[in-house]
Amino acid sequence: MARRIRRSTGPLDHRSSAILRAVIDEYVVSATPVGSLALVERYGLGVSSATVRNILAELELSGLLTHPHTSAGRIPTDEGYRWYVETIMESALMPEVEQLMIRHQFGQVEYASEHWFRLAASTIATITRSAGLATPAKPAAAHVRRVDLVAINDRLASLVLVLREGALKQVLVNIESGTSQDTLTSVAARLNALVTGRTATDIARAVRRIPDDLPEADLIRRVGDRIVRTLREYDVDAVEDIFSDGLLNVMGAPEFAQSDKLRRVFSALENRAYLGELVGTVAATGDVSVFIGHENAPADMREVALVLAPYGQPGRAVGVVGVLGPTRMAYPQAIGTVRFVSGLMNELIDHLYA
């Protein structure tokens, strides 16, 4: 026997890392198991295929690579990808050209803040050729900036809440037949004094203290309660909106050629519960997070990887942007892109709250 096979758990030596990296790089583009010969031919390793085979066997023992069957090349395991991601995590950046392109695109929609996160998702999708994900920036607790009441018909009015975080919320409220718009306007004025800058809890307290002899006290109280309820719903709502774009990109991947695999990916995407949970944990961090294959709890997501990053201002409004693709994903690009876009979103939000 030429070399004792190490079941190394420690860090990989230089040559092993180079080969593991090469296997992953190759597999990511070819989507077929990569053999020792292909590696020496295409990656100028300076050793023979036999040597490479020895190292591949070691890497397999360490759990970083596998074999689909005896006489096939190697493919990375989720652990292999994990190692890879750790090694490139810090250095992954976007090419300047693309950065400029994206900045330009965002410049086009300048002030339609509600569309930023959609644009983020579709930009990410285009660049990474995977599915782009994004959630709108959502505050920990909604603060009201302004209230409006507009009569819709004889018995209904539209209650509009403008939140400090830039979001709008509208609900209908019943009014007594014959209430004029003037009355509504003055009620809205009273309410504005009561609610501006406040959160649900504060407003609930204020509403309880409305004196009975105030004109229209009843209506004010009723609308006030409605505001509280609406805010509470808004606060509790698990990230309601996870916008995704470029699903077609993912559908093209060869690993999803069988439609049942594809189906699983989609049902994973409709599994808002898990995504919402992830968004929550990611929002609490500062940088890009990567979730690879079985690192995702739901069985349906075992074949996909997620690259997510938060944006916004911690404690005020926080959202998430990211990529969903096969575990065989161009991680450096994905991480670079997500990092850049989240940074860009940060700039935009900062500008908003300057």
Place this chain on the structure above:
Amino acid sequence: MARRIRRSTGPLDHRSSAILRAVIDEYVVSATPVGSLALVERYGLGVSSATVRNILAELELSGLLTHPHTSAGRIPTDEGYRWYVETIMESALMPEVEQLMIRHQFGQVEYASEHWFRLAASTIATITRSAGLATPAKPAAAHVRRVDLVAINDRLASLVLVLREGALKQVLVNIESGTSQDTLTSVAARLNALVTGRTATDIARAVRRIPDDLPEADLIRRVGDRIVRTLREYDVDAVEDIFSDGLLNVMGAPEFAQSDKLRRVFSALENRAYLGELVGTVAATGDVSVFIGHENAPADMREVALVLAPYGQPGRAVGVVGVLGPTRMAYPQAIGTVRFVSGLMNELIDHLYA
């Protein structure tokens, strides 16, 4: 030869229709070509399989059925489905039980009008086990009901438009550093006088007539222009939002087992241009419309059928609800469901504008 084969272009005789109907009913549930034997066994036609074969041959000549290959059963052509749909169009209704169930569901979200169309899509998806589609009710030309200006920071304000049709629109506008909220409020009041109940064209005219000596004339004019621009964009915007739910249902259909077919369906769904166009034509009609296979212009939609119906008030706000599924669809159920849901949405909207 026993019976001269008719290449009838006229209406089908009673027995032929019964058999055609049987083929379609059977194919819709089995998804496999249906043979003469299966028909006589399961549909008590009172004739032998040989006779049925003769009639099947006639129906094929008339273009209502085909053959995937020589020794297979028959499957309906798009024309066959078309014939079928015409014969059941008027009579397709939902079972009362389901009607009640749906009414109940809508009762739950009573006043969250912005969510009605989403609920419509998901309800339709659940019942028909296909993809449910819905667009929000959108007016021919937006009328402003109210304008609001809220300072966001030193240089930005949020312009909120409440439209007569119940929609909200928000954009950011630049303001001069140091403009107070009071100024903004008074500007908003001026603008309200100017724009209430008007459409983009009217407002553009009014803005041009603002006298220079009005306080803050500049700001008023600038915001006015912005309102006009926003309304115009809103008007022009091809139906921006086509909400869909239950795509997973469609993915399960055996005709989409190969993922490239599935892919085509999805890219069709992202083909907002065509869907928007359809929505436009459907909105102009009064009842359910059905588009089967090649009746759809885009090649990607040749394997799906759409059942669409408008809702809302013509000339005011009109939206569309519908189903997208394989051409092999349970048309009676789909048509009944879509008809009922659109009727229900009509009731809701009428109530809103009472």
Place this chain on the structure above:
DNA sequence: CGTTAGCACTCTGGCATGGAGAGTGCTAAC
């Protein structure tokens, strides 16, 4: 004249077979 039994014919789908190609793991030599 329409209906029916009978039968030859055709096509698919599943399954086994076999050979080419790719890539491994091992051994022995360097």
Place this chain on the structure above:
DNA sequence: GTTAGCACTCTCCATGCCAGAGTGCTAACG
């Protein structure tokens, strides 16, 4: 420690074959 050489294994694809399903035609029937 590295490498050439080689037997071995497994997939993939093309081929051939068979059973099953269903047709279309023909000839007989009422």
